[in-house]
Amino acid sequence: MTIDAAECKGCGVCVDACPPHCLELRPELNAYGVHAARYTGESCSGCGVCFYVCPEPGAITVYRLNALRPARTGVEARHAATL
Numbered sequence: 001m002t003i004d005a006a007e008c009k010g011c012g013v014c015v016d017a018c019p020p021h022c023l024e025l026r027p028e029l030n031a032y033g034v035h036a037a038r039y040t041g042e043s044c045s046g047c048g049v050c051f052y053v054c055p056e057p058g059a060i061t062v063y064r065l066n067a068l069r070p071a072r073t074g075v076e077a078r079h080a081a082t083l
Contacts, residue, residue: 001044003037007059010034014050023050
């Protein structure tokens with residue numbers, strides 16, 4: 001996940017809402033004179049809660065890896081729409 005410090009207004013809503021508690025407010029001020037949020041570098045599960053609670057569009061981007069699914073064969077392949 002990334003947080004754009006120039007877009008963040010330092011409200012701290014994402015920090016409070018983060019389930020794994022991997023966000024914090026920066027000690028230094030950004031260009032707007034607020035303590036922007038930042039990712040601590042560990043424990044992010046990619047849940048996206050921070051993205052959804054953030055009132056500033058474009059401040060937070062969450063990246064999630066797609067899990068590889070095993071190939072379907074036989075009966076599973078013919079009934080894929082019902083799985």
